[in-house]
Amino acid sequence: IGIYESDGRHVKYLIPVVDMCNHRLDAAHDLQCRADSFRVVAGKDVALGEEVCIRYGDGKVGNDRLLQDYGFVEAANMVDAAVRAEVARGG
Numbered sequence: 001i002g003i004y005e006s007d008g009r010h011v012k013y014l015i016p017v018v019d020m021c022n023h024r025l026d027a028a029h030d031l032q033c034r035a036d037s038f039r040v041v042a043g044k045d046v047a048l049g050e051e052v053c054i055r056y057g058d059g060k061v062g063n064d065r066l067l068q069d070y071g072f073v074e075a076a077n078m079v080d081a082a083v084r085a086e087v088a089r090g091g
Helices: 062-070 079-090
Strands: 002-003 010-012 030-035 037-041
Touching: none
Parallel strands: none
Antiparallel strands: 002 010, 030 037
């Protein structure tokens, strides 16, 4: 899992069990990162056998980073849409 540190560095971690969480933009659950720990916090009740998904990059990652780090892109990636809008405005 790729985590952006407070100094802006992008660091990759192998976190047993958390690495099994898939990505969904509308995921109810969050990966919380602290200086000394990682934890997945449930945003809703989880039924037995239900898949637990998290938002990679807290949902603020463009398709370039998703492709490089995870091997997929999001068709409706709002980060990319915001960048395209800024470029179209000449910014």
